[in-house]
Amino acid sequence: MGLSADNNERAVFATKFGAVATTVGSAVGLGNIWRFPYEAGIHGGGAFMICYLAFVFMIGIPLLCAEFCIGRGTRSNIFGAYRKLRPDRNWHFAGYIGILASILILSFYSVVAGWTIEYCLSSLFGQLDFSDTQTGHGQFVNLTTGWRPVIWTFVFLMCNFIILIGGVTKGIERASNILMPLFFILLAAFCINSFTLPGFKEGVTFLFKPDFSKISPSVLLGALGQAFFSLSLGLGCMMTYASYFNKDNRLGKTAVTTAVLDSSVAILAGIVIFPAVFSFGISPEAGPTLVFEVLPYIFSRFPGGAAWSTLFFLLLFLASLTSTVSMSEISITYFCEEKRWSRKKATVVSSAIGAVGGLLCALSFGPLNHLKISGMTFFDMFDYLSSNICLPIGGMICSIFTGWLINKRFVKDELTDNGKHRFRLLSLLLFFLRWICPAAIFLIFLNSIGII
Numbered sequence: 001m002g003l004s005a006d007n008n009e010r011a012v013f014a015t016k017f018g019a020v021a022t023t024v025g026s027a028v029g030l031g032n033i034w035r036f037p038y039e040a041g042i043h044g045g046g047a048f049m050i051c052y053l054a055f056v057f058m059i060g061i062p063l064l065c066a067e068f069c070i071g072r073g074t075r076s077n078i079f080g081a082y083r084k085l086r087p088d089r090n091w092h093f094a095g096y097i098g099i100l101a102s103i104l105i106l107s108f109y110s111v112v113a114g115w116t117i118e119y120c121l122s123s124l125f126g127q128l129d130f131s132d133t134q135t136g137h138g139q140f141v142n143l144t145t146g147w148r149p150v151i152w153t154f155v156f157l158m159c160n161f162i163i164l165i166g167g168v169t170k171g172i173e174r175a176s177n178i179l180m181p182l183f184f185i186l187l188a189a190f191c192i193n194s195f196t197l198p199g200f201k202e203g204v205t206f207l208f209k210p211d212f213s214k215i216s217p218s219v220l221l222g223a224l225g226q227a228f229f230s231l232s233l234g235l236g237c238m239m240t241y242a243s244y245f246n247k248d249n250r251l252g253k254t255a256v257t258t259a260v261l262d263s264s265v266a267i268l269a270g271i272v273i274f275p276a277v278f279s280f281g282i283s284p285e286a287g288p289t290l291v292f293e294v295l296p297y298i299f300s301r302f303p304g305g306a307a308w309s310t311l312f313f314l315l316l317f318l319a320s321l322t323s324t325v326s327m328s329e330i331s332i333t334y335f336c337e338e339k340r341w342s343r344k345k346a347t348v349v350s351s352a353i354g355a356v357g358g359l360l361c362a363l364s365f366g367p368l369n370h371l372k373i374s375g376m377t378f379f380d381m382f383d384y385l386s387s388n389i390c391l392p393i394g395g396m397i398c399s400i401f402t403g404w405l406i407n408k409r410f411v412k413d414e415l416t417d418n419g420k421h422r423f424r425l426l427s428l429l430l431f432f433l434r435w436i437c438p439a440a441i442f443l444i445f446l447n448s449i450g451i452i
């Protein structure tokens with residue numbers, strides 16, 4: 001595939017497998033391994049899990065179908081797509097929310113991806129201590145406060161930049177086709193290790209046993225945000241990727257595959273993290289640092305812990321890259337196709353904006369730790385604003401647009417490949433897009449600001 005192709009000439013994924021693999025590559029990333037466990041930890045475990053899964057299936061899959069239809073049907077970026085379908089209205093303004101969110105996400109995401117580089121290299125050079133179970137928090141503080149994380153954030157953004165500009169997407173795609181299954185296997189191995197931990201039962205109960213009394217407005221909003229974040233929904237990312245899909249891609253199937261694989265990885269990560277959390281006496285409510293504090297304990301139980309750790313963080317770094325490449329595409333395609341900039345200029349400008357945001361977020365754990373806006377550091381604020389506000393709003397617009405404003409025939413033709421296959425659930429899908437998705441998102445918003 002050539003996401004890096006000249007901007008006048010729209011690239012297409014070479015194979016169906018490549019298309020699905022890249023879409024899953026966008027979805028699977030830090031959202032599953034880092035964000036899901038920490039959000040579940042803050043929001044009471046099982047209660048969060050059940051809401052999250054409900055949202056993935058009730059809102060996530062219909063919206064994936066909607067983004068896929070719009071993207072492939074128009075073969076445009078989010079702005080062009082909305083404009084092509086409804087030239088008479090300003091629906092394409094949804095694109096600005098998408099660009100804003102993609103830049104906010106890129107900023108804090110790069111910081112966490114920078115931690116993975118730092119952990120990977122520290123394990124490789126034997127600087128991460130796996131012997132003492134008391135040092136997880138200390139090591140995290142050591143590695144991530146001060147100015148050091150700024151360097152790693154920039155190193156990560158640089159890698160992202162090189163892939164975007166150098167057109168080595170093919171390389172990374174091929175690499176991730178091999179490495180992502182490997183990552184899955186490694187995660188499964190750690191999962192098996194979890195069974196042998198003393199806190200296994202407690203961890204699994206925490207994660208899977210819903211305590212319905214814990215479902216609160218913030219749990220609902222958090223789970224909604226996580227579902228959007230993890231599936232790369234709401235800012236036109238999946239729309240842009242679908243614009244590179246071939247005609248023979250069965251959109252409904254691709255949507256279900258993406259959602260199932262993505263949530264499986266998140267659940268696996270939960271099974272790896274929570275038994276360890278309870279075994280080593282860490283608070284599940286530790287927040288964004290949770291996974292980085294817990295993982296070294298897990299590796300310490302394996303012979304050759306440093307090698308496992310190096311491999312794990314290397315794969316996590318690569319999984320993050322396939323995600324940031326996808327989110328960067330939003331602003332790059334905007335600049336290229338709407339503003340007629342060269343791909344080089346678009347990439348430089350969006351990376352530079354990401355670097356400024358990344359700087360603010362990287363310093364949030366050190367020098368800017370005390371600078372808070374309504375109790376949140378820049379890092380927390382960027383995450384909250386993008387995941388819990390911008391993505392659901394973008395999703396709501398997309399849902400209303402697809403359900404009510406575009407021709408039903410268009411949606412049907414896309415889903416059935418002009419009648420070549422059957423898509424039996426069309427009416428159900430449209431019902432969800434018209435009523436259930438917008439209403440659920442709207443009610444969760446009202447609920448979270450205390451109106452209902």
Ligand code: TRP
Nearest residue numbers: 027029030031229230232237323
């Ligand atoms: N889904 C990715 C993850 O889980 C992150 C991501 C990539 C994303 N592209 C996105 C999130 C677009 C929101 C929107 O790590």
